[in-house]
Amino acid sequence: xxxxxxxxxxxxxxxxxxxxxxxxxxxxxxxxxxxxxxxxxxxxxxxxxxxxxxxxxxxxxxxxxxxxxxxxxxxxxxxxxxxxxxxxxxxxxxxxxxxxxxxxxx
Amino acid sequence: xxxxxxxxxxxxxxxxxxxxxxxxxxxxxxxxxxxxxxxxxxxxxxxxxxxxxxxxxxxxxxxxxxxxxxxxxxxxxxxxxxxxxxxxxxxxxxxxxxxxxxxxxxxxxxxxxxxxxxxxxxxxxxxxxxxxxxxxxxxxxxxxxxxxxxxxxxxxxxxxxxxxxxxxxxxxxxxxxxxxxxxxxxxxxxxxxxxxxxxxxxxxxxxxxxxxxxxxxxxxxxxxxxxxxxxxxxxxxxxxxxxxxxxxxxxxxxxxxxxxxxxxxxxxxxxxxxxxxxxxxxxxxxxxxxxxxxxxxxxxxxxxxxxxxxxxxxxxxxxxxxxxxxxxxxxxxxxxxxxxxxxxxxxxxxxxxxxxxxxxxxxxxxxxxxxxxxxxxxxxxxxxxxxxxxxxxxxxxxxxxxxxxxxxxxxxxxxxxxxxxxxxxxxxxxxxxxxxxxxxxxxxxxxxxxxxxxxxxxxxxxxxxxxxxxxxxxxxxxxxxxxxxxxxxxxxxxxxxxxxxxxxxxxxxxxxxxxxxxxxxxxxxxxxxxxxxxxxxxxxxxxxxxxxxxxxxxxxxxxxxxxxxxxxxxxxxxxxxxxxxxxxxxxxxxxxxxxxxxxxxxxxxxxxxxxxxxxxxxxxxxxxxxxxxxxxxxxxxxxxxxxxxxxxxxxxxx
Numbered sequence: 001x002x003x004x005x006x007x008x009x010x011x012x013x014x015x016x017x018x019x020x021x022x023x024x025x026x027x028x029x030x031x032x033x034x035x036x037x038x039x040x041x042x043x044x045x046x047x048x049x050x051x052x053x054x055x056x057x058x059x060x061x062x063x064x065x066x067x068x069x070x071x072x073x074x075x076x077x078x079x080x081x082x083x084x085x086x087x088x089x090x091x092x093x094x095x096x097x098x099x100x101x102x103x104x105x106x
Numbered sequence: 107x108x109x110x111x112x113x114x115x116x117x118x119x120x121x122x123x124x125x126x127x128x129x130x131x132x133x134x135x136x137x138x139x140x141x142x143x144x145x146x147x148x149x150x151x152x153x154x155x156x157x158x159x160x161x162x163x164x165x166x167x168x169x170x171x172x173x174x175x176x177x178x179x180x181x182x183x184x185x186x187x188x189x190x191x192x193x194x195x196x197x198x199x200x201x202x203x204x205x206x207x208x209x210x211x212x213x214x215x216x217x218x219x220x221x222x223x224x225x226x227x228x229x230x231x232x233x234x235x236x237x238x239x240x241x242x243x244x245x246x247x248x249x250x251x252x253x254x255x256x257x258x259x260x261x262x263x264x265x266x267x268x269x270x271x272x273x274x275x276x277x278x279x280x281x282x283x284x285x286x287x288x289x290x291x292x293x294x295x296x297x298x299x300x301x302x303x304x305x306x307x308x309x310x311x312x313x314x315x316x317x318x319x320x321x322x323x324x325x326x327x328x329x330x331x332x333x334x335x336x337x338x339x340x341x342x343x344x345x346x347x348x349x350x351x352x353x354x355x356x357x358x359x360x361x362x363x364x365x366x367x368x369x370x371x372x373x374x375x376x377x378x379x380x381x382x383x384x385x386x387x388x389x390x391x392x393x394x395x396x397x398x399x400x401x402x403x404x405x406x407x408x409x410x411x412x413x414x415x416x417x418x419x420x421x422x423x424x425x426x427x428x429x430x431x432x433x434x435x436x437x438x439x440x441x442x443x444x445x446x447x448x449x450x451x452x453x454x455x456x457x458x459x460x461x462x463x464x465x466x467x468x469x470x471x472x473x474x475x476x477x478x479x480x481x482x483x484x485x486x487x488x489x490x491x492x493x494x495x496x497x498x499x500x501x502x503x504x505x506x507x508x509x510x511x512x513x514x515x516x517x518x519x520x521x522x523x524x525x526x527x528x529x530x531x532x533x534x535x536x537x538x539x540x541x542x543x544x545x546x547x548x549x550x551x552x553x554x555x556x557x558x559x560x561x562x563x564x565x566x567x568x569x570x571x572x573x574x575x576x577x578x579x580x581x582x583x584x585x586x587x588x589x590x591x592x593x594x595x596x597x598x599x600x601x602x603x604x605x606x607x608x609x610x611x612x613x614x615x616x617x618x619x620x621x622x623x624x625x626x627x628x629x630x631x632x633x634x635x636x637x638x639x640x641x642x643x644x645x646x647x648x649x650x651x652x653x654x655x656x657x658x659x660x661x662x663x664x665x666x667x668x669x670x671x672x673x674x675x676x677x678x679x680x681x682x683x684x685x686x687x688x689x690x691x692x693x694x695x696x697x698x699x700x701x702x703x704x705x706x707x708x709x710x711x712x713x714x715x716x717x718x719x720x721x722x723x724x725x726x727x728x729x730x731x732x733x734x735x736x737x738x739x740x741x742x743x744x745x746x747x748x749x750x751x752x753x754x755x756x757x758x759x760x
Contacts, residue, residue: 076319083431087347090434095383098438101446 021064028053028060117269125204129267159695161245164652166252167230168549171542173256174224177215180263182616184212186609189573193606195594205590206273207292211266213276214296217396218303219259221530224538225399226251226307229314229338231545235645236332238323238663240656243316245693246741247309253703254306261710262299265292269715272296275588277385278359280370280378285363294714297360302706304349304356311345314338323644325663329423332643332667333409333416337402340426341395344433348391355384364716379444386437394433397529398426400537401468404490407540408472410639411487412479415667418471425464432461442513451510458508465501469494484639485559489540492567496532500525503578518588521581527574539563539619546626547633551650555630558622562615569611576601576608636757642667647679649757655690655745658754680759687751689744696741702731 032050035041041049062068068077119126144150157165187208191200200208234242242248265271269291274283283293318331318339331339358369359381368374370381409416416422438446438454472494481487503525507513516522539562546554585598592598637646647669648656659680665671672679709724711717754760 083343084347086431087434091351091387094435094437095380095387098383098446098450099377099380101379101444101450 017064021060024060024064025057028057119267119270122204125200126267133267154697155695158700159249159697161241161249161693161695161699162654163230163234163242163245163248164549166248167227167232169252170223170227170230170255171549173259174220174227174538177220177223177259178616181212181215181220182613184208184215186613188212189606189609191590192592192602194603195592195596195599197591200590202590203273206588207266207271209588210272210275210278210296211262214262214272214300215259216530217276217392218300219255219262221396221534221538222303222307223255223259225341225396225534226255226310228334228399228403228538228541228545229310229341231549232645233314233317233335233338234321235548235648235652235656236335236643237318237321237326238644238657238661238668239317239321240660240690241693242313243321244309244313246696246699246735248313249696249699250702251306251310251313253699254309254706255303257703257707258299258301258303258306258710261302261707261714262295265295269295277382277389279385280359280362280376280381281372283359283363284371285366286371291714294360294363294716297356297363298710298713301353301356301360302710304353307345308349308353311342311349313342315342315346318342323657323660323663326668329420330663330666330668333405333419333422334399334402334643336423337398337405337426340430341398344391344395344398344430347434348388348395351384352388352392355381355388358384360713364713379441382441382444383437386440387434389440390437391433393526393529394429396534397537398429400493400534400541401426403537403541403544404472404493405475406643407486407490407544408475410544410641411482411484411490412476413482413640414475414479415642415670416471417474417477418467419666421467422471425467428464429461432457432464436461439508439513442510443517455508455510455513459505462501462505469498484543485554485556485563486540486543486639488560488563489536489543492563493532493536493540496528496536496567496570500528500530500532504529516581518586519581520577520585520587523587524574524577524581527570527577531570531574536567539566544639545645547638547650548636548645549651550627551633552626552630553633553638554622554626558618558625562618562622565618566612566615569608569613569615571608573605573608573612576605580605637669642670644668644679647672653753653757655692655750658687658690658750658759659685678759680754687747687754689746690750691742691744694741694743696738698731698735702728705731 032053035046035049039046115121118130120130144153157169160166187200188205191197191205230242230248234240272278272283272292272295274288274293274296278293278296282288318335322331358367361367362369362371362376368376370376370378372378405416405422436454436458438450439458442451442454472490476491483491503521507516507522507525543554543559546552580598580601583596583598583601585592585596633650636649636652638650639646644661644663645652647661657679661668661672661679661681669679705724705727707724709721709728712719712721712724751760
């Protein structure tokens with residue numbers, strides 16, 4: 001335990017990656033807010049762009065903060081990502097499927 | 107002046123009658139009593155150094171369990187008040203408003219502030235010991251998790267005497283809970299307290315996921331993990347994926363209530379059903395979060411007291427993984443009656459029934475573990491054996507509810523109430539009691555008394571069945587949940603009376619348990635060996651209670667049931683003789699988690715009463731305490747070899 005302990009903290013120098021990641025995530029959020037509040041695009045367009053921005057946000061989180069590419073533990077990471085995708089698909093897709101009931105009823 | 111007095115009277119609910127006055131009096135007495143006792147016996151420093159600032163997983167686990175038992179008392183009192191009100195037609199012991207508040211706090215406290223801390227308490231008590239490590243992956247974060255839960259529980263309970271309790275049910279469905287229909291701070295208490303404890307729970311999930319993945323002793327492969335640790339691993343995954351959905355749902359509803367948005371108000375174009383959808387995306391996995399660890403405890407207890415290895419280890423693991431996946435695709439069965447159409451309802455009906463398969467596998471594995479074993483009926487084993495038939499009733503009625511057309515008949519009737527109490531009490535609570543009797547010696551170095559334990563089990567188990575079995579029939583006879591009184595002439599009166607008698611018996615069972623704790627602390631049999639049950643997993647290899655560092659030398663694991671194997675081959679937990687000790691690296695205690703939670707508490711108060719200055723002060727405090735942590739460089743210490751030698755010599759392991 002004593003020898004292994006510092007193996008995973010080998011960051012040196014200024015944390016550029018984190019700073020850029022923070023700025024990127026702030027910018028992506030700001031664009032989403034600006035789209036919804038200050039522009040007058042049709043809702044479908046706004047929602048589509050926000051989904052794309054959200055995907056970008058996801059990549060920023062994974063690569064800049066969560067060290068997605070740096071792990072030596074691929075065996076666990078790959079199924080976890082698949083499970084996360086499964087949950088995301090279930091929650092989003094499922095909700096859309098379920099909540100479209102209004103159109104069925106009417 | 108008059109205005110201030112009026113405001114204060116209303117704020118502290120002094121105009122609400124004797125129930126509140128009595129609570130004020132009791133809370134006052136308890137608080138003064140605790141402060142006087144701590145001061146008189148000069149225990150403040152002891153309390154601060156040993157408990158409030160601790161990052162030791164064993165102590166945090168004990169604090170979780172104490173909090174869970176206290177909350178069981180609070181939630182149980184709520185339950186008894188409800189049963190008293192319903193015991194006969196046309197009673198007006200409680201007003202409709204008070205009844206609403208009490209069933210809301212009963213449900214919320216029992217799920218979020220009783221079941222959750224109880225199972226997380228066992229995570230802490232058992233997991234690091236079972237996998238042979240010295241603490242969880244992030245001990246400081248673990249302390250934050252506990253204190254966030256604690257301040258949230260305090261905040262939620264405060265609602266009883268300050269400002270009014272939430273009254274929208276533990277599910278808090280809009281549109282009823284929107285400001286227009288339900289003004290006042292009540293529902294904000296629900297939203298904010300759950301949000302705060304939710305942060306702590308997500309952190310716990312991350313913590314134990316990493317602990318189990320990264321901190322296992324050498325040789326402890328995943329397929330050699332004790333079954334309880336496996337259940338914690340799966341549960342942590344469910345927590346990490348399910349709780350963020352609750353966070354979102356609660357946040358949106360809080361924004362509706364605090365800032366006047368319209369996510370869930372129909373008039374503003376919102377969709378109330380969307381909240382219900384989001385709530386149950388979390389809510390259904392949540393019931394598996396509280397039942398899977400109980401399954402894990404059961405596996406440990408059944409195998410230990412049958413003196414056999416667990417039957418069908420891999421099948422147990424696979425069925426838990428299947429339950430984890432299925433738990434995310436069944437949530438619509440909580441609102442079939444929304445009418446999402448035959449396609450949606452059939453899909454979710456079938457997926458719900460499918461969960462019965464892996465659960466059935468587990469039940470058969472427990473039975474086969476006992477089969478041809480040397481079964482020893484200790485108190486822990488009684489709870490485990492009682493679990494099986496009671497949980498089975500809960501599970502089978504669940505399959506009945508999973509049939510959408512039938513569900514339209516049962517929905518929100520007492521049939522449903524009986525069903526989920528059979529799964530949550532017959533499942534989680536029985537499992538938790540089994541765990542308490544099983545791990546008590548490991549936590550405190552004392553065994554709970556077996557005779558009182560049997561009395562506890564039989565009174566509680568019989569009382570539970572008398573209380574909830576008749577409610578299936580009440581449901582068939584048309585009695586709906588959440589009705590505060592009912593007219594005579596439906597034939598419900600006598601059945602309700604029987605149910606109330608059962609509830610009182612459960613209360614008696616709880617009192618016997620408390621008496622058992624007190625009696626055993628004074629006169630109970632001391633556990634000098636550290637292995638009172640002839641256990642199989644590693645926690646029984648250390649002293650009771652385990653030393654601060656758990657294991658002087660991290661053991662090397664050679665198979666499943668690691669400690670059992672070591673006993674068979676006559677190995678010592680410290681490895682071959684003569685291996686020298688080395689200084690042990692341990693995290694420092696810290697007072698910051700409790701202070702940070704205090705700021706969360708303050709911010710929570712701000713969001714509840716919409717006092718924005720208070721909210722900002724609280725949130726700033728949170729940020730400052732977080733930032734301080736980043737600049738803390740002396741966060742660990744080494745236990746010197748002499749001290750380890752002293753401790754190990756006292757334990758007879760040198």
